[in-house]
Amino acid sequence: MIPFVIGIYEFQLNRMDREFCELLEEYMMHLEPPLVGYGPSIMQVIPIEKTIPSDQKALPYQQVSGILEGGKSFMVNECIGKKEKGIMEKPCQKSTEVCLIVSSIEGFWNNEHPLGGRVLIKKEAFEVLEEAEKAGVVHLSNNVQSGHWFICNCCGCSCPVLQSVQMGIPNVINSSYYARIDPDLCESCGICLEERCQVNAIQEEEQVYSVIKERCIGCGLCISTCPTEAIQMIRKAEEEIKQPPVDEMAWFEERAQQRGVDISAYK
Ligand code: SF4
Ligand code: SF4
Known part of the structure:
Protein backbone atom coordinates (compact mmCIF):
# COMPACT_ATOMS: atom_id res chain seq x y z
CA MET A 1 0.00 0.00 0.00
CA ILE A 2 1.55 3.29 -1.03
CA PRO A 3 -1.10 5.96 -0.37
CA PHE A 4 -4.51 5.47 1.22
CA VAL A 5 -6.65 2.50 0.10
CA ILE A 6 -7.78 3.86 -3.23
CA GLY A 7 -11.30 2.81 -4.14
CA ILE A 8 -12.13 1.24 -0.80
CA TYR A 9 -12.70 4.55 0.93
CA GLU A 10 -13.09 7.68 -1.17
CA PHE A 11 -15.42 6.22 -3.77
CA GLU A 32 -2.52 5.44 10.48
CA PRO A 33 1.04 4.44 11.51
CA PRO A 34 2.03 3.18 8.02
CA LEU A 35 0.08 5.98 6.37
CA VAL A 36 1.64 8.86 8.24
CA GLY A 37 4.99 7.35 9.14
CA TYR A 38 6.61 7.81 5.71
CA GLY A 39 7.50 10.78 3.53
CA PRO A 40 6.70 12.70 1.49
CA SER A 41 3.89 14.38 3.46
CA ILE A 42 0.40 13.23 2.48
CA MET A 43 -0.99 16.72 1.93
CA GLN A 44 0.15 20.31 1.81
CA VAL A 45 -1.65 23.20 3.39
CA ILE A 46 -2.82 26.02 1.14
CA PRO A 47 -2.69 29.08 3.44
CA ILE A 48 -5.36 31.76 3.37
CA GLU A 49 -3.84 33.88 0.66
CA LYS A 50 -4.32 37.29 2.23
CA THR A 51 -2.48 36.19 5.39
CA ILE A 52 0.80 35.72 3.51
CA PRO A 53 2.82 38.97 3.73
CA SER A 54 3.52 40.44 0.30
CA ASP A 55 7.28 40.29 0.86
CA GLN A 56 7.01 36.50 1.39
CA LYS A 57 5.19 35.77 -1.85
CA ALA A 58 4.00 32.17 -2.07
CA LEU A 59 4.52 30.03 -5.15
CA PRO A 60 1.42 29.49 -7.35
CA TYR A 61 0.87 25.96 -6.02
CA GLN A 62 0.79 27.38 -2.48
CA GLN A 63 -2.08 29.73 -3.33
CA VAL A 64 -5.76 28.99 -3.78
CA SER A 65 -5.85 31.33 -6.79
CA GLY A 66 -2.86 29.58 -8.37
CA ILE A 67 -4.66 26.24 -8.21
CA LEU A 68 -8.14 27.39 -9.22
CA GLU A 69 -7.13 29.74 -12.03
CA GLY A 70 -5.69 26.82 -14.01
CA GLY A 71 -8.91 24.80 -13.62
CA LYS A 72 -11.58 24.47 -16.31
CA SER A 73 -14.07 22.22 -14.57
CA PHE A 74 -15.14 22.26 -10.90
CA MET A 75 -17.31 20.25 -8.58
CA VAL A 76 -18.08 20.39 -4.86
CA ASN A 77 -19.00 17.30 -2.91
CA GLU A 78 -19.75 16.26 0.64
CA CYS A 79 -16.63 15.70 2.75
CA ILE A 80 -16.38 11.95 3.33
CA GLY A 81 -14.83 12.45 6.80
CA LYS A 82 -17.66 14.74 7.92
CA LYS A 83 -20.26 12.37 6.45
CA GLU A 84 -18.71 9.49 8.38
CA LYS A 85 -18.83 11.47 11.65
CA GLY A 86 -22.50 12.34 10.95
CA ILE A 87 -23.38 8.66 10.49
CA MET A 88 -21.52 7.91 13.74
CA GLU A 89 -23.62 10.59 15.50
CA LYS A 90 -20.69 12.96 16.07
CA PRO A 91 -21.68 15.52 13.41
CA CYS A 92 -19.43 18.38 12.37
CA GLN A 93 -21.08 21.72 13.18
CA LYS A 94 -19.73 23.40 10.02
CA SER A 95 -20.77 23.04 6.40
CA THR A 96 -20.22 19.52 5.04
CA GLU A 97 -20.36 20.33 1.31
CA VAL A 98 -16.74 21.51 1.14
CA CYS A 99 -14.76 18.97 -0.88
CA LEU A 100 -13.72 20.89 -3.99
CA ILE A 101 -12.50 18.98 -7.05
CA VAL A 102 -10.75 20.64 -9.98
CA SER A 103 -9.87 19.49 -13.48
CA SER A 104 -7.93 21.20 -16.26
CA ILE A 105 -10.21 19.43 -18.78
CA GLU A 106 -13.32 21.35 -19.80
CA GLY A 107 -16.52 19.51 -18.78
CA PHE A 108 -14.65 16.76 -16.91
CA TRP A 109 -16.90 17.09 -13.87
CA ASN A 110 -20.52 16.83 -14.94
CA ASN A 111 -23.86 15.86 -13.46
CA GLU A 112 -23.51 12.28 -14.73
CA HIS A 113 -20.23 11.69 -12.88
CA PRO A 114 -20.51 8.60 -10.59
CA LEU A 115 -18.99 10.55 -7.66
CA GLY A 116 -22.12 12.74 -7.59
CA GLY A 117 -21.55 16.28 -6.34
CA ARG A 118 -22.57 19.72 -7.58
CA VAL A 119 -20.96 21.14 -10.71
CA LEU A 120 -19.69 24.73 -10.26
CA ILE A 121 -18.34 27.53 -12.38
CA LYS A 122 -14.97 29.02 -11.38
CA LYS A 123 -16.50 31.97 -9.55
CA GLU A 124 -18.58 29.59 -7.40
CA ALA A 125 -15.48 27.51 -6.65
CA PHE A 126 -13.78 30.64 -5.28
CA GLU A 127 -16.92 31.33 -3.21
CA VAL A 128 -16.79 27.84 -1.66
CA LEU A 129 -13.24 28.54 -0.50
CA GLU A 130 -14.10 32.00 0.79
CA GLU A 131 -16.97 30.57 2.84
CA ALA A 132 -14.66 27.84 4.13
CA GLU A 133 -12.16 30.46 5.31
CA LYS A 134 -14.90 32.37 7.14
CA ALA A 135 -16.15 29.13 8.75
CA GLY A 136 -12.63 28.36 9.98
CA VAL A 137 -11.60 25.24 8.08
CA VAL A 138 -8.20 24.40 6.63
CA HIS A 139 -7.47 24.21 2.88
CA LEU A 140 -5.47 21.07 2.09
CA SER A 141 -4.39 19.76 -1.31
CA ASN A 142 -2.14 17.06 -2.69
CA ASN A 143 1.50 17.56 -1.78
CA VAL A 144 2.80 18.25 -5.29
CA GLN A 145 4.01 21.20 -7.33
CA SER A 146 1.63 20.62 -10.26
CA GLY A 147 -1.49 18.63 -11.07
CA HIS A 148 -3.59 19.59 -8.03
CA TRP A 149 -7.01 18.05 -8.44
CA PHE A 150 -8.66 18.78 -5.11
CA ILE A 151 -8.83 21.29 -2.29
CA CYS A 152 -10.23 19.73 0.88
CA ASN A 153 -11.64 22.10 3.49
CA CYS A 154 -10.95 20.27 6.70
CA CYS A 155 -12.05 20.43 10.33
CA GLY A 156 -10.10 19.09 13.27
CA CYS A 157 -13.23 17.17 14.37
CA SER A 158 -13.45 14.97 11.26
CA CYS A 159 -10.26 14.93 9.23
CA PRO A 160 -7.88 12.04 10.03
CA VAL A 161 -4.96 14.01 8.58
CA LEU A 162 -5.55 16.99 10.91
CA GLN A 163 -6.14 14.60 13.79
CA SER A 164 -2.69 13.10 13.18
CA VAL A 165 -1.24 16.61 13.57
CA GLN A 166 -3.26 17.11 16.78
CA MET A 167 -1.59 13.96 18.11
CA GLY A 168 1.79 15.57 17.47
CA GLU A 187 -5.28 41.17 24.13
CA SER A 188 -5.92 37.58 25.28
CA CYS A 189 -9.40 37.28 23.75
CA GLY A 190 -8.86 33.55 23.09
CA ILE A 191 -10.49 33.49 19.62
CA CYS A 192 -7.41 32.00 17.94
CA LEU A 193 -7.24 29.07 20.36
CA GLU A 194 -10.92 28.42 20.99
CA GLU A 195 -12.47 29.08 17.59
CA ARG A 196 -9.87 28.94 14.85
CA CYS A 197 -6.90 26.61 15.22
CA GLN A 198 -7.87 23.09 14.07
CA VAL A 199 -4.67 21.36 15.20
CA ASN A 200 -4.19 22.59 18.79
CA ALA A 201 -1.14 24.63 17.84
CA ILE A 202 -1.98 27.58 20.12
CA GLN A 203 -1.36 27.41 23.84
CA GLU A 204 -2.30 29.69 26.71
CA GLU A 205 -0.57 30.08 30.01
CA GLU A 206 -1.70 32.73 32.47
CA GLN A 207 -3.46 34.64 29.69
CA VAL A 208 -0.37 34.63 27.48
CA TYR A 209 -1.04 33.06 24.07
CA SER A 210 1.66 31.57 21.88
CA VAL A 211 1.99 29.29 18.85
CA ILE A 212 3.64 25.88 19.09
CA LYS A 213 5.78 26.20 15.98
CA GLU A 214 6.36 22.45 15.53
CA ARG A 215 2.61 21.81 15.39
CA CYS A 216 1.54 24.89 13.42
CA ILE A 217 0.71 24.08 9.78
CA GLY A 218 0.65 27.73 8.65
CA CYS A 219 -2.99 27.68 7.54
CA GLY A 220 -3.62 31.34 8.45
CA LEU A 221 -7.02 30.73 10.10
CA CYS A 222 -5.98 32.38 13.37
CA ILE A 223 -4.50 35.39 11.56
CA SER A 224 -7.60 36.33 9.59
CA THR A 225 -9.79 36.77 12.71
CA CYS A 226 -7.39 38.17 15.31
CA PRO A 227 -9.07 41.45 16.39
CA THR A 228 -5.77 43.18 17.18
CA GLU A 229 -3.71 41.86 14.24
CA ALA A 230 -1.33 40.33 16.73
CA ILE A 231 -0.59 37.24 14.62
CA GLN A 232 1.75 37.17 11.67
CA MET A 233 2.57 34.51 9.09
CA ILE A 234 6.28 33.74 8.97
CA ARG A 235 8.03 31.93 6.14
CA LYS A 236 10.21 29.09 7.43
CA ALA A 237 13.96 29.23 6.89
CA GLU A 238 14.90 27.81 3.47
CA GLU A 239 16.57 24.76 5.04
CA GLU A 240 13.32 23.89 6.85
CA ILE A 241 11.15 24.04 3.72
CA LYS A 242 10.49 20.75 1.93
CA GLN A 243 9.71 21.20 -1.76
CA PRO A 244 6.79 18.94 -2.71
CA PRO A 245 7.41 16.28 -5.39
CA VAL A 246 6.96 17.74 -8.89
CA ASP A 247 3.76 15.82 -9.64
CA GLU A 248 1.65 12.96 -8.38
CA MET A 249 3.73 10.24 -10.08
CA ALA A 250 6.87 11.64 -8.45
CA TRP A 251 5.01 11.62 -5.12
CA PHE A 252 4.11 7.93 -5.60
CA GLU A 253 7.68 7.06 -6.57
CA GLU A 254 9.18 8.84 -3.57
CA ARG A 255 6.74 7.23 -1.17
CA ALA A 256 7.22 3.79 -2.73
CA GLN A 257 10.97 4.16 -2.37
CA GLN A 258 10.62 5.02 1.32
CA ARG A 259 8.32 2.02 1.84
CA GLY A 260 10.57 -0.34 -0.11
CA VAL A 261 7.89 -0.95 -2.76
CA ASP A 262 8.95 -1.50 -6.40
CA ILE A 263 6.38 0.34 -8.55
CA SER A 264 8.23 0.01 -11.87
CA ALA A 265 5.58 -2.47 -13.08
CA TYR A 266 2.84 0.15 -12.62
CA LYS A 267 4.46 2.96 -14.62
S1 SF4 B 1 -3.53 36.50 19.31
FE1 SF4 B 1 -5.32 37.69 18.68
S2 SF4 B 1 -6.99 36.17 18.58
FE2 SF4 B 1 -5.35 35.24 19.78
S3 SF4 B 1 -5.81 35.72 21.93
FE3 SF4 B 1 -4.44 37.33 21.19
S4 SF4 B 1 -5.80 38.96 20.46
FE4 SF4 B 1 -7.05 37.11 20.64
S1 SF4 C 1 -1.61 28.44 14.86
FE1 SF4 C 1 -0.92 27.69 12.88
S2 SF4 C 1 -2.19 25.87 12.49
FE2 SF4 C 1 -3.20 27.06 14.13
S3 SF4 C 1 -4.67 28.38 13.05
FE3 SF4 C 1 -2.77 29.56 13.29
S4 SF4 C 1 -1.65 29.22 11.37
FE4 SF4 C 1 -3.21 27.60 11.50
Missing part, protein backbone atom coordinates in the same frame (compact mmCIF):
# COMPACT_ATOMS: atom_id res chain seq x y z
CA GLN A 12 -17.87 4.91 -1.17
CA LEU A 13 -19.20 8.39 -0.42
CA ASN A 14 -22.67 7.68 -1.77
CA ARG A 15 -23.16 4.27 -0.17
CA MET A 16 -21.60 4.60 3.29
CA ASP A 17 -23.57 3.15 6.16
CA ARG A 18 -23.04 2.64 9.88
CA GLU A 19 -21.34 -0.74 9.45
CA PHE A 20 -18.86 0.70 6.93
CA CYS A 21 -18.04 3.61 9.30
CA GLU A 22 -17.54 1.32 12.28
CA LEU A 23 -15.20 -0.93 10.30
CA LEU A 24 -13.30 2.09 9.02
CA GLU A 25 -12.82 3.57 12.50
CA GLU A 26 -11.47 0.21 13.69
CA TYR A 27 -9.20 -0.06 10.66
CA MET A 28 -7.86 3.51 11.00
CA MET A 29 -6.02 2.63 14.21
CA HIS A 30 -3.97 0.10 12.22
CA LEU A 31 -3.80 2.18 9.07
CA ILE A 169 2.81 13.31 14.54
CA PRO A 170 5.34 15.33 12.50
CA ASN A 171 5.51 15.85 8.71
CA VAL A 172 1.95 14.77 7.96
CA ILE A 173 1.22 18.09 6.27
CA ASN A 174 3.77 20.03 4.26
CA SER A 175 3.88 23.75 4.93
CA SER A 176 6.28 26.59 4.26
CA TYR A 177 4.82 28.87 6.93
CA TYR A 178 4.01 29.14 10.60
CA ALA A 179 2.23 31.74 12.71
CA ARG A 180 3.69 33.90 15.46
CA ILE A 181 1.84 35.93 18.10
CA ASP A 182 3.19 39.30 19.15
CA PRO A 183 2.63 39.37 22.95
CA ASP A 184 2.60 43.17 22.94
CA LEU A 185 -0.40 43.27 20.58
CA CYS A 186 -2.31 40.26 21.91
Whole structure:
Protein backbone atom coordinates (compact mmCIF):
# COMPACT_ATOMS: atom_id res chain seq x y z
CA MET A 1 0.00 0.00 0.00
CA ILE A 2 1.55 3.29 -1.03
CA PRO A 3 -1.10 5.96 -0.37
CA PHE A 4 -4.51 5.47 1.22
CA VAL A 5 -6.65 2.50 0.10
CA ILE A 6 -7.78 3.86 -3.23
CA GLY A 7 -11.30 2.81 -4.14
CA ILE A 8 -12.13 1.24 -0.80
CA TYR A 9 -12.70 4.55 0.93
CA GLU A 10 -13.09 7.68 -1.17
CA PHE A 11 -15.42 6.22 -3.77
CA GLN A 12 -17.87 4.91 -1.17
CA LEU A 13 -19.20 8.39 -0.42
CA ASN A 14 -22.67 7.68 -1.77
CA ARG A 15 -23.16 4.27 -0.17
CA MET A 16 -21.60 4.60 3.29
CA ASP A 17 -23.57 3.15 6.16
CA ARG A 18 -23.04 2.64 9.88
CA GLU A 19 -21.34 -0.74 9.45
CA PHE A 20 -18.86 0.70 6.93
CA CYS A 21 -18.04 3.61 9.30
CA GLU A 22 -17.54 1.32 12.28
CA LEU A 23 -15.20 -0.93 10.30
CA LEU A 24 -13.30 2.09 9.02
CA GLU A 25 -12.82 3.57 12.50
CA GLU A 26 -11.47 0.21 13.69
CA TYR A 27 -9.20 -0.06 10.66
CA MET A 28 -7.86 3.51 11.00
CA MET A 29 -6.02 2.63 14.21
CA HIS A 30 -3.97 0.10 12.22
CA LEU A 31 -3.80 2.18 9.07
CA GLU A 32 -2.52 5.44 10.48
CA PRO A 33 1.04 4.44 11.51
CA PRO A 34 2.03 3.18 8.02
CA LEU A 35 0.08 5.98 6.37
CA VAL A 36 1.64 8.86 8.24
CA GLY A 37 4.99 7.35 9.14
CA TYR A 38 6.61 7.81 5.71
CA GLY A 39 7.50 10.78 3.53
CA PRO A 40 6.70 12.70 1.49
CA SER A 41 3.89 14.38 3.46
CA ILE A 42 0.40 13.23 2.48
CA MET A 43 -0.99 16.72 1.93
CA GLN A 44 0.15 20.31 1.81
CA VAL A 45 -1.65 23.20 3.39
CA ILE A 46 -2.82 26.02 1.14
CA PRO A 47 -2.69 29.08 3.44
CA ILE A 48 -5.36 31.76 3.37
CA GLU A 49 -3.84 33.88 0.66
CA LYS A 50 -4.32 37.29 2.23
CA THR A 51 -2.48 36.19 5.39
CA ILE A 52 0.80 35.72 3.51
CA PRO A 53 2.82 38.97 3.73
CA SER A 54 3.52 40.44 0.30
CA ASP A 55 7.28 40.29 0.86
CA GLN A 56 7.01 36.50 1.39
CA LYS A 57 5.19 35.77 -1.85
CA ALA A 58 4.00 32.17 -2.07
CA LEU A 59 4.52 30.03 -5.15
CA PRO A 60 1.42 29.49 -7.35
CA TYR A 61 0.87 25.96 -6.02
CA GLN A 62 0.79 27.38 -2.48
CA GLN A 63 -2.08 29.73 -3.33
CA VAL A 64 -5.76 28.99 -3.78
CA SER A 65 -5.85 31.33 -6.79
CA GLY A 66 -2.86 29.58 -8.37
CA ILE A 67 -4.66 26.24 -8.21
CA LEU A 68 -8.14 27.39 -9.22
CA GLU A 69 -7.13 29.74 -12.03
CA GLY A 70 -5.69 26.82 -14.01
CA GLY A 71 -8.91 24.80 -13.62
CA LYS A 72 -11.58 24.47 -16.31
CA SER A 73 -14.07 22.22 -14.57
CA PHE A 74 -15.14 22.26 -10.90
CA MET A 75 -17.31 20.25 -8.58
CA VAL A 76 -18.08 20.39 -4.86
CA ASN A 77 -19.00 17.30 -2.91
CA GLU A 78 -19.75 16.26 0.64
CA CYS A 79 -16.63 15.70 2.75
CA ILE A 80 -16.38 11.95 3.33
CA GLY A 81 -14.83 12.45 6.80
CA LYS A 82 -17.66 14.74 7.92
CA LYS A 83 -20.26 12.37 6.45
CA GLU A 84 -18.71 9.49 8.38
CA LYS A 85 -18.83 11.47 11.65
CA GLY A 86 -22.50 12.34 10.95
CA ILE A 87 -23.38 8.66 10.49
CA MET A 88 -21.52 7.91 13.74
CA GLU A 89 -23.62 10.59 15.50
CA LYS A 90 -20.69 12.96 16.07
CA PRO A 91 -21.68 15.52 13.41
CA CYS A 92 -19.43 18.38 12.37
CA GLN A 93 -21.08 21.72 13.18
CA LYS A 94 -19.73 23.40 10.02
CA SER A 95 -20.77 23.04 6.40
CA THR A 96 -20.22 19.52 5.04
CA GLU A 97 -20.36 20.33 1.31
CA VAL A 98 -16.74 21.51 1.14
CA CYS A 99 -14.76 18.97 -0.88
CA LEU A 100 -13.72 20.89 -3.99
CA ILE A 101 -12.50 18.98 -7.05
CA VAL A 102 -10.75 20.64 -9.98
CA SER A 103 -9.87 19.49 -13.48
CA SER A 104 -7.93 21.20 -16.26
CA ILE A 105 -10.21 19.43 -18.78
CA GLU A 106 -13.32 21.35 -19.80
CA GLY A 107 -16.52 19.51 -18.78
CA PHE A 108 -14.65 16.76 -16.91
CA TRP A 109 -16.90 17.09 -13.87
CA ASN A 110 -20.52 16.83 -14.94
CA ASN A 111 -23.86 15.86 -13.46
CA GLU A 112 -23.51 12.28 -14.73
CA HIS A 113 -20.23 11.69 -12.88
CA PRO A 114 -20.51 8.60 -10.59
CA LEU A 115 -18.99 10.55 -7.66
CA GLY A 116 -22.12 12.74 -7.59
CA GLY A 117 -21.55 16.28 -6.34
CA ARG A 118 -22.57 19.72 -7.58
CA VAL A 119 -20.96 21.14 -10.71
CA LEU A 120 -19.69 24.73 -10.26
CA ILE A 121 -18.34 27.53 -12.38
CA LYS A 122 -14.97 29.02 -11.38
CA LYS A 123 -16.50 31.97 -9.55
CA GLU A 124 -18.58 29.59 -7.40
CA ALA A 125 -15.48 27.51 -6.65
CA PHE A 126 -13.78 30.64 -5.28
CA GLU A 127 -16.92 31.33 -3.21
CA VAL A 128 -16.79 27.84 -1.66
CA LEU A 129 -13.24 28.54 -0.50
CA GLU A 130 -14.10 32.00 0.79
CA GLU A 131 -16.97 30.57 2.84
CA ALA A 132 -14.66 27.84 4.13
CA GLU A 133 -12.16 30.46 5.31
CA LYS A 134 -14.90 32.37 7.14
CA ALA A 135 -16.15 29.13 8.75
CA GLY A 136 -12.63 28.36 9.98
CA VAL A 137 -11.60 25.24 8.08
CA VAL A 138 -8.20 24.40 6.63
CA HIS A 139 -7.47 24.21 2.88
CA LEU A 140 -5.47 21.07 2.09
CA SER A 141 -4.39 19.76 -1.31
CA ASN A 142 -2.14 17.06 -2.69
CA ASN A 143 1.50 17.56 -1.78
CA VAL A 144 2.80 18.25 -5.29
CA GLN A 145 4.01 21.20 -7.33
CA SER A 146 1.63 20.62 -10.26
CA GLY A 147 -1.49 18.63 -11.07
CA HIS A 148 -3.59 19.59 -8.03
CA TRP A 149 -7.01 18.05 -8.44
CA PHE A 150 -8.66 18.78 -5.11
CA ILE A 151 -8.83 21.29 -2.29
CA CYS A 152 -10.23 19.73 0.88
CA ASN A 153 -11.64 22.10 3.49
CA CYS A 154 -10.95 20.27 6.70
CA CYS A 155 -12.05 20.43 10.33
CA GLY A 156 -10.10 19.09 13.27
CA CYS A 157 -13.23 17.17 14.37
CA SER A 158 -13.45 14.97 11.26
CA CYS A 159 -10.26 14.93 9.23
CA PRO A 160 -7.88 12.04 10.03
CA VAL A 161 -4.96 14.01 8.58
CA LEU A 162 -5.55 16.99 10.91
CA GLN A 163 -6.14 14.60 13.79
CA SER A 164 -2.69 13.10 13.18
CA VAL A 165 -1.24 16.61 13.57
CA GLN A 166 -3.26 17.11 16.78
CA MET A 167 -1.59 13.96 18.11
CA GLY A 168 1.79 15.57 17.47
CA ILE A 169 2.81 13.31 14.54
CA PRO A 170 5.34 15.33 12.50
CA ASN A 171 5.51 15.85 8.71
CA VAL A 172 1.95 14.77 7.96
CA ILE A 173 1.22 18.09 6.27
CA ASN A 174 3.77 20.03 4.26
CA SER A 175 3.88 23.75 4.93
CA SER A 176 6.28 26.59 4.26
CA TYR A 177 4.82 28.87 6.93
CA TYR A 178 4.01 29.14 10.60
CA ALA A 179 2.23 31.74 12.71
CA ARG A 180 3.69 33.90 15.46
CA ILE A 181 1.84 35.93 18.10
CA ASP A 182 3.19 39.30 19.15
CA PRO A 183 2.63 39.37 22.95
CA ASP A 184 2.60 43.17 22.94
CA LEU A 185 -0.40 43.27 20.58
CA CYS A 186 -2.31 40.26 21.91
CA GLU A 187 -5.28 41.17 24.13
CA SER A 188 -5.92 37.58 25.28
CA CYS A 189 -9.40 37.28 23.75
CA GLY A 190 -8.86 33.55 23.09
CA ILE A 191 -10.49 33.49 19.62
CA CYS A 192 -7.41 32.00 17.94
CA LEU A 193 -7.24 29.07 20.36
CA GLU A 194 -10.92 28.42 20.99
CA GLU A 195 -12.47 29.08 17.59
CA ARG A 196 -9.87 28.94 14.85
CA CYS A 197 -6.90 26.61 15.22
CA GLN A 198 -7.87 23.09 14.07
CA VAL A 199 -4.67 21.36 15.20
CA ASN A 200 -4.19 22.59 18.79
CA ALA A 201 -1.14 24.63 17.84
CA ILE A 202 -1.98 27.58 20.12
CA GLN A 203 -1.36 27.41 23.84
CA GLU A 204 -2.30 29.69 26.71
CA GLU A 205 -0.57 30.08 30.01
CA GLU A 206 -1.70 32.73 32.47
CA GLN A 207 -3.46 34.64 29.69
CA VAL A 208 -0.37 34.63 27.48
CA TYR A 209 -1.04 33.06 24.07
CA SER A 210 1.66 31.57 21.88
CA VAL A 211 1.99 29.29 18.85
CA ILE A 212 3.64 25.88 19.09
CA LYS A 213 5.78 26.20 15.98
CA GLU A 214 6.36 22.45 15.53
CA ARG A 215 2.61 21.81 15.39
CA CYS A 216 1.54 24.89 13.42
CA ILE A 217 0.71 24.08 9.78
CA GLY A 218 0.65 27.73 8.65
CA CYS A 219 -2.99 27.68 7.54
CA GLY A 220 -3.62 31.34 8.45
CA LEU A 221 -7.02 30.73 10.10
CA CYS A 222 -5.98 32.38 13.37
CA ILE A 223 -4.50 35.39 11.56
CA SER A 224 -7.60 36.33 9.59
CA THR A 225 -9.79 36.77 12.71
CA CYS A 226 -7.39 38.17 15.31
CA PRO A 227 -9.07 41.45 16.39
CA THR A 228 -5.77 43.18 17.18
CA GLU A 229 -3.71 41.86 14.24
CA ALA A 230 -1.33 40.33 16.73
CA ILE A 231 -0.59 37.24 14.62
CA GLN A 232 1.75 37.17 11.67
CA MET A 233 2.57 34.51 9.09
CA ILE A 234 6.28 33.74 8.97
CA ARG A 235 8.03 31.93 6.14
CA LYS A 236 10.21 29.09 7.43
CA ALA A 237 13.96 29.23 6.89
CA GLU A 238 14.90 27.81 3.47
CA GLU A 239 16.57 24.76 5.04
CA GLU A 240 13.32 23.89 6.85
CA ILE A 241 11.15 24.04 3.72
CA LYS A 242 10.49 20.75 1.93
CA GLN A 243 9.71 21.20 -1.76
CA PRO A 244 6.79 18.94 -2.71
CA PRO A 245 7.41 16.28 -5.39
CA VAL A 246 6.96 17.74 -8.89
CA ASP A 247 3.76 15.82 -9.64
CA GLU A 248 1.65 12.96 -8.38
CA MET A 249 3.73 10.24 -10.08
CA ALA A 250 6.87 11.64 -8.45
CA TRP A 251 5.01 11.62 -5.12
CA PHE A 252 4.11 7.93 -5.60
CA GLU A 253 7.68 7.06 -6.57
CA GLU A 254 9.18 8.84 -3.57
CA ARG A 255 6.74 7.23 -1.17
CA ALA A 256 7.22 3.79 -2.73
CA GLN A 257 10.97 4.16 -2.37
CA GLN A 258 10.62 5.02 1.32
CA ARG A 259 8.32 2.02 1.84
CA GLY A 260 10.57 -0.34 -0.11
CA VAL A 261 7.89 -0.95 -2.76
CA ASP A 262 8.95 -1.50 -6.40
CA ILE A 263 6.38 0.34 -8.55
CA SER A 264 8.23 0.01 -11.87
CA ALA A 265 5.58 -2.47 -13.08
CA TYR A 266 2.84 0.15 -12.62
CA LYS A 267 4.46 2.96 -14.62
S1 SF4 B 1 -6.99 36.17 18.58
FE1 SF4 B 1 -5.32 37.69 18.68
S2 SF4 B 1 -5.80 38.96 20.46
FE2 SF4 B 1 -7.05 37.11 20.64
S3 SF4 B 1 -5.81 35.72 21.93
FE3 SF4 B 1 -5.35 35.24 19.78
S4 SF4 B 1 -3.53 36.50 19.31
FE4 SF4 B 1 -4.44 37.33 21.19
S1 SF4 C 1 -1.61 28.44 14.86
FE1 SF4 C 1 -3.20 27.06 14.13
S2 SF4 C 1 -4.67 28.38 13.05
FE2 SF4 C 1 -2.77 29.56 13.29
S3 SF4 C 1 -1.65 29.22 11.37
FE3 SF4 C 1 -0.92 27.69 12.88
S4 SF4 C 1 -2.19 25.87 12.49
FE4 SF4 C 1 -3.21 27.60 11.50
